[in-house]
Amino acid sequence: MSISLIPKNPEELGEALSQLTERSIILGGGTDLIIVMREKLLSPDKLLSLSDIPELREIRVTEDTASIGAMATMTEVEHAFAGYPELRALSEAAGGVGSVQIRNKGTIGGNVANASPAGDLPPVLWMLDAKVELMGPAGALRSVPIRAFIRGVKDTDRAYNEVLTRFIIDRRALAGFETAFEKLGHREQVTISRIGLAAALKRDAQGVVTEARVIAGAIQTKPFRLEAAEQLLIGTKAEPTAALAIAIGDTFEGNTRRRYKAAAAKGVAENLLKRFAKGAKKTEDKS
Numbered sequence: 001m002s003i004s005l006i007p008k009n010p011e012e013l014g015e016a017l018s019q020l021t022e023r024s025i026i027l028g029g030g031t032d033l034i035i036v037m038r039e040k041l042l043s044p045d046k047l048l049s050l051s052d053i054p055e056l057r058e059i060r061v062t063e064d065t066a067s068i069g070a071m072a073t074m075t076e077v078e079h080a081f082a083g084y085p086e087l088r089a090l091s092e093a094a095g096g097v098g099s100v101q102i103r104n105k106g107t108i109g110g111n112v113a114n115a116s117p118a119g120d121l122p123p124v125l126w127m128l129d130a131k132v133e134l135m136g137p138a139g140a141l142r143s144v145p146i147r148a149f150i151r152g153v154k155d156t157d158r159a160y161n162e163v164l165t166r167f168i169i170d171r172r173a174l175a176g177f178e179t180a181f182e183k184l185g186h187r188e189q190v191t192i193s194r195i196g197l198a199a200a201l202k203r204d205a206q207g208v209v210t211e212a213r214v215i216a217g218a219i220q221t222k223p224f225r226l227e228a229a230e231q232l233l234i235g236t237k238a239e240p241t242a243a244l245a246i247a248i249g250d251t252f253e254g255n256t257r258r259r260y261k262a263a264a265a266k267g268v269a270e271n272l273l274k275r276f277a278k279g280a281k282k283t284e285d286k287s
Contacts, residue, residue: 005048010055013163014139016048020161024048028071029107048163056109056165061087066169070109074098077108085279086171089127089179089198092275093120096183109164112146115156115222120196122150123217124181127198130169136162143168152221176202177211180275183218184268194218195252195261195268199233201276207237214248219256226251229269238276245270 002025007013020026025044028051050056056071059080066087068077077094081087097103097111097120111121112132125146132149134142136159146167149157158164177200184195196217201209212230217223228251236244249266256262 002044002047005046006052007048007050008052010053010135010139010165013050013053014135014137017135017161017163018137019046020048021045022160024160026050026163028110028113029073029105050163058166062171064170064172066171068108068167068169070113070164070166071107072109074103074106074108074111075100078103085178086174086176086200087128087169087179088279089124089181089200090121092181093124093183093196093198096120096181108167112150112167113156113158113164115150115152115154117153117221118194118196118218120181120183120217122146123196123198123215123223124179125167125169126150126217126223127179127200127213127215128169129173130167132164133166133168134158134162135165141165150222174200177213178203178276178279180272180279182268182272182275184264195265196223197265197268197272198223199229199272199276201233201238203237209233209236209238216252216255219252219261224255226255238273240270240273240277242270245273248273 005016005019007016023044024046025042027047027049050071056069058069059072059076060067074094074097078091082091097106108121111119112125130146131143132146134144144157151157179200181198198215200213202211204210212233214226214229215223216226229248232244232247246266248269252262252265
């Protein structure tokens with residue numbers, strides 16, 4: 001039988017991490033792990049639960065940074081960032097994860113720590129140049145860029161006795177940008193990504209895109225940048241026209257062996273552009 005460790009604060013968490021072995025498991029929201037454990041596919045010697053540490057659920061937004069505790073649920077992330085144009089993609093990605101029940105339980109830390117190519121949040125955090133904060137034994141902290149943290153399928157830069165504690169985003173580097181996220185799944189809801197597309201656009205006073213970042217997910221083993229798509233967007237008003245959507249979709253050719261994904265990317269791109277169009281209209285209505 002596993003030994004359960006349930007720390008109540010960061011200090012106790014640091015002590016608990018010192019007790020872990022390579023057979024130990026860290027439990028966050030548990031939406032994936034509990035299923036595996038019930039099927040008796042895992043038999044850890046120690047089970048460390050993060051459920052009772054309120055600091056790990058904190059979401060703080062200042063003028064300079066956005067800090068998201070790893071135990072913040074998808075529902076909490078969805079609501080926290082809906083009103084920030086440069087962070088709206090976080091809200092859109094979190095709001096499309098699974099069912100209401102899964103969003104109320106599943107955490108942003110678990111979505112990233114799983115390092116699944118189909119994860120919704122990694123391409124968005126990649127686009128936002130987020131940093132991952134990790135805690136090790138005795139409370140030792142280190143910070144890793146998300147692009148270095150996710151190394152491949154189920155492969156991250158996390159030791160067995162470390163835990164992901166929070167994500168930190170530099171809002172100053174995102175000044176003037178607006179972001180959006182769109183995905184393709186098997187169904188409208190309760191589905192995993194078959195394509196994830198995250199983008200950030202900066203426009204001039206006439207609404208013309210001057211800078212763009214486009215990150216694709218669920219295509220390769222980890223998110224990657226689509227520079228060709230960025231160049232297509234710069235100099236346009238990013239209007240959701242069929243021609244622009246098709247051109248962006250065409251940039252997927254050569255990046256995936258699954259031909260349906262290259263074809264379906266055109267529709268995903270069009271829906272992404274529609275999200276930006278809605279965001280631009282909201283901004284105009286406020287001004």
